[in-house]
Amino acid sequence: MIVHVAEYLAWIISALLAAWMVFDAAKVSREHPEEFLTTSVEGTDELLTSPAAERALDPKEERS
């Protein structure tokens, strides 16, 4: 019955995706130090800052 096949497929795909994500997350956490993974800084958009603030901002600040 096609519906049963679909159900089994759904279970299998879900399990594979879940396993991959958990595995990948564990791998990333193992390979990189926690200090590096949590280094993100709340975003600044270049249009938003006032001129004074621009000057005050660290010039080496990453702008992408």
Place this chain on the structure above:
Amino acid sequence: MTSVVPGNPSPEEVRPAAESHGDKSHLALKKVLGPAHIWGLGVGIVLVGEYMGWNFSVQKGGMFGALIAAWVVGVLYTCVAMIDSEVTSTVAAAGGQYTQAKHMIGPLMAFNVGLFLVLEYTMLEAADANVMSYLVSTIANHLGYTGDVNQYAFIILAIMVLAFLNYRGVLATLSINMVITAIAAIAIVVLFVSTQGWNPDAQLHFHGLVSSQANALPYGWLGVLAAFQFGMWYYLGIEGTCQAAEECRSAARSIPLGTMTGIITLLMAAVLTWYVCAGTLPWQYLGVSITPLFDTALVNAGGAVATLLALGTVFATLASANGCINDASRAWFSMGRDNYLPAWFGAIHPRYRTPFRAILFLVPVAIAFAILPVLLNKPELLATVITFSILSALLMYSFMVPNMFRFRKLWPVGVLHRGYTHPLHPVPAITLAVIAALVLFATFLGYGTTLVTLVIFYLLASIWFVLFRYKYVRRGQQFTMPWPRPKGY
């Protein structure tokens, strides 16, 4: 800007972006989104409300009740969009309203707003997944299958696939989201055209409405007020555009443009939806229908149009769940980054540049919300989950009012470069306050107990935060915007 499809990253993307910056290395979310993605994110979360959900306002207040709700709640959301456009185009950070609260009101409010966001979206996602499994069994039945379809399998599959997509990168996720949202939106216009909506006597019939008041406003004006609660479905989630601010190429341009075109799309979709449905289905039926737009297409047009609307229903549901995963994880991530929640959640994937732990952590939570009503055979639980979602959003809108006033007071126009400055300043904020209070009253009429318990939950969570959690939060450093000292402090 290189566009990256998951699974096929270009060499420079594989390398963490930070490595090229010497020892000052930090990861950042990927800045790749444009206005069209923001439109897709905002409309995508919401449009499912046109395909299902809004029509419960017909049950509460009749056809005209639902239409008045569409207008009044439409005004509420126009105010929300205006306020969000101004504040978020200036506070360009993931976390959206949470980050706004941190900079304008204070830490405890930020914690609450963060929770509002996470609950609003995660619970909406659970409702979407539930609807999706219902659609699968409906389609199976249409194909001649008579047995029961295992609901768990498809609820979990939907959440998993979307979480996987979100995990692998924001650009592909929101590009797909934009396309399926556009198809779902166009489907509504096609339905309007196919029913010759411009000619009200051709296929649509409004005589039943206008001939007697008992038919159009069966429960009087109190019913109209009660309808506001479900009128929220027409637009609930448009404020989610703010969560993507940190991933826009230029938030100052994308957020206002995407949010404003989004609310315009939704206002049109809302009245078109009401119009074709009200002209086709009897209000007693419409008020309890699960897929009103599809039913309308089936009765009025059939064939290809009905198929398109079925497709639109599935797409709208997927887009909504997708956007919810995106937004809930950004809020959860931002709170982790500031230590409002465990710092572990504030991590970014070095390759995909997504908040991967927040995405992953919320998967079982969403599944629990979606599956427990089925597992325990308690459909009321799903209603509670949905009401929690709406109410969390409402509490957030009531926060946005003082937030707006303080934003203009602490940093008057001219002090900061705003990406967008909305007109008529106190009017939108005051209008928002009044209508949000009306909708809270409408919720009291329908779900009084749920309302009180939810507020008690947030109160308990707040007390916990003050007593046990705030000590882990850095004080001065959580104010991250490069702004001058707020006026009066």
Place this chain on the structure above:
Amino acid sequence: MSVDSAAGGTGSYVPPKQSRRGQVFDSVFILALLFAVLFGVTYYSNSAAAPTTSTAKPLGQLPITQIERQQYQRAIDEGLVDLKGVNDQVIASTPKSGSKQYPISPVALLVTFAVIAGYLLFVFLMSFREYREVIRERFGPPGATPSPSTPRRGAA
């Protein structure tokens, strides 16, 4: 971090580092609280079952308009609903007389209002207190000259 030096002034607050166990506990705690409330309210508020009927009247005998009869007929033809379903819907949507449709209990309204007001009051007052602390640490004591890395105001 670019704002590290901004805290600059004296006595900036250094939070303790949370242990991994503490992190797990906090994540679980907030969810457990949520689910407890969710189940509490669901099991406490028992919803009334929708009224149903055992005998289904034909469309012609139901108290609905002629147009609605036609529309219902088409919905039945398309298999969206059966005659019994139509009867249930019409009965369920018949307005109850007077204030029974949306009864308002003044006590419940008052309690709801008090709870919401109390909650908002607590959150706002506490937030403003914490906010003052944040601003003081970020920009230094009020009236003081801003530290070099602190953006000056009125720049635009």
